[in-house]
Amino acid sequence: MTENLSTIDSLPENAKQIWERVAEAARQSGRRPEDIQVLAVTKTVPWERVNLAVEQGFSVLGENRVQEFLDKSPHYPPGCPIHFIGRLQTNKVKYIAGKVAMIQSVDSLRLAKEIDRQAEKHGRVMDILIEVNIGREESKGGVLPEDLDDFLQAVSVMRHLHVRGLMAIPPQNAHSGAENEYFLQMRKLFVDIRSKKIDNIDMDYLSMGMSGDFESAILCGANMVRIGSALFGGRK
Ligand SMILES: *Cc1c(COP(=O)(O)O)cnc(C)c1O
Numbered sequence: 001m002t003e004n005l006s007t008i009d010s011l012p013e014n015a016k017q018i019w020e021r022v023a024e025a026a027r028q029s030g031r032r033p034e035d036i037q038v039l040a041v042t043k044t045v046p047w048e049r050v051n052l053a054v055e056q057g058f059s060v061l062g063e064n065r066v067q068e069f070l071d072k073s074p075h076y077p078p079g080c081p082i083h084f085i086g087r088l089q090t091n092k093v094k095y096i097a098g099k100v101a102m103i104q105s106v107d108s109l110r111l112a113k114e115i116d117r118q119a120e121k122h123g124r125v126m127d128i129l130i131e132v133n134i135g136r137e138e139s140k141g142g143v144l145p146e147d148l149d150d151f152l153q154a155v156s157v158m159r160h161l162h163v164r165g166l167m168a169i170p171p172q173n174a175h176s177g178a179e180n181e182y183f184l185q186m187r188k189l190f191v192d193i194r195s196k197k198i199d200n201i202d203m204d205y206l207s208m209g210m211s212g213d214f215e216s217a218i219l220c221g222a223n224m225v226r227i228g229s230a231l232f233g234g235r236k
Contacts (some may be wrong), residue, residue, distance in 0.1 A: 011049065014231050015056035022225070025218035029178075036218055037205070039083060041228030043068065044235045047075040053231060054080055062226050063100070066092045073099065085167070085226060087141055090114045098122045104129040104167040104207055107141040112155050119160035127164045129207055130155070132189065134182045135171035142168065145189060152193065156200045165205030165224075166190055176216055183208055183220030190221065 023033035040058035042050045043065060050061065054077050061076065063069040064086030073082060081101035088096075088103065090111055096103075097118035106112050106128045119126040130151065133142030143151050155163055166189060170182030186208055194203035209217025211230035218225065229235060 009049070009052065011052050011232065012056055014233075015053065015058065018227060018231060019057065021215055022218065025215040029219050029221070031223075035223055037224040039085070039207075039224065039226045040231055041085065041210075041226050042072070042232075043086070043228065045228075045232045047072040049232060051075070051077060058231065060101075062104075062228075066095055069099075070095060093118045097126065098124075100126075102127040102129065102164065105131045105141065106155075107131040107133075107143055109151065109154055112158060112161060116158040116160045125160050125162050127162050128155075129165050129167040129205060130163060131167045131169075132186065134168045134186055134189075137171060140169060145185070148189060148193070152198055152201050156198050158200075161200075163201045165203050165207065166193075167205075167207040169210070170208065172212070174213075174216075176213075178216070178219040180213070180216045180220055183213075183217050183222065187221035 022036050022038055026033045026036050037060060038058065039060050039062040040053045041062040059080050061080055061082045062085040063082055083102040083104050084096055084100045085104045088105055088111060093114045103115060103126060115126050115128065131142040132148065133140050133144055136144065152163065155161055166186060168186050174180045174182050186206060190203050190206045205224045206222050207224040207226065208222045209225035211227050214225040214227060
C-alpha cells in the first residue's frame with residue numbers, strides 16, 4: 001500500500017523541491033539550510049501519507065486539530081516531535097499536554113494558565129510559542145503587538161511553561177520576498193524581546209511562513225516554517 005502511494009504520489013518530488021527552496025532561501029539570508037526548521041503540516045492528510053513525508057526528511061509534524069491528532073498520531077513513526085499549531089480550546093489542553101513537543105498557538109493568558117496546569121500534572125515543562133496577530137485581523141487569533149510585553153511578563157512566572165519564541169500567520173496581501181512588512185515586523189518584535197532577556201523567555205524560534213510564502217518568511221528572518229499543501233497537495 002505504502003509502496004503504491006509513493007510511486008503515484010507527487011509527494012517525494014514536492015519534498016525534494018521544498019528542501020531545495022528552503023536551502024536556497026537560507027543561503028540568501030546568510031544562514032545554513034539546517035538552521036531552518038521545517039514542519040510538515042498534516043491537517044486532513046491520512047497518516048499513511050504523513051509517514052511518507054517523514055521518510056522524505058520531514059520529521060517534525062504540525063497538527064491543527066485535537067481529535068485528528070489523537071486519531072492519527074499513534075500511527076506515526078515513534079520519535080517524531082509534534083507541534084500543536086491550531087486554535088486550541090482550553091478544555092482540550094488535557095488531551096495533548098502529555099503528547100506534544102510544543103504548542104505554537106498560545107494567544108491568551110487563560111490558555112497559557114491551563115497549559116501550565118496540565119504540564120505540571122505531567123511533570124513536565126511545555127515549550128510554547130506566543131502567537132502574534134501581526135496583521136490585526138479579527139478573524140485570527142494571536143496577541144496584539146502592543147500587548148506582547150505584558151503578556152510575556154505574565155507568562156514568565158508560569159513554572160511549567162517555557163516560551164521559545166513567536167509564531168504568526170500574517171495576511172496574504174503583503175509584499176513579497178524580503179520586503180514582506182508583516183514578516184519584518186515579526187522579526188523586529190523577535191529581536192527586541194530577545195534583547196530584553198526576560199526570565200524564562202527565550203527567543204529561539206520565529207515560526208512564520210507557509211506554502212505560499214515560506215521563502216519570503218525565511219528571507220525576513222524566520223527559522224521555522226510550516227508547510228502543508230506544497231508538500232501534500234491541496235486540501236479540500
Ligand atoms: C494549515 C496551516 C499551515 C500550512 O498551510 P499551507 O498553506 O497548506 O502550507 C501552517 N500553519 C498553520 C497554523 C496552519 O493552520
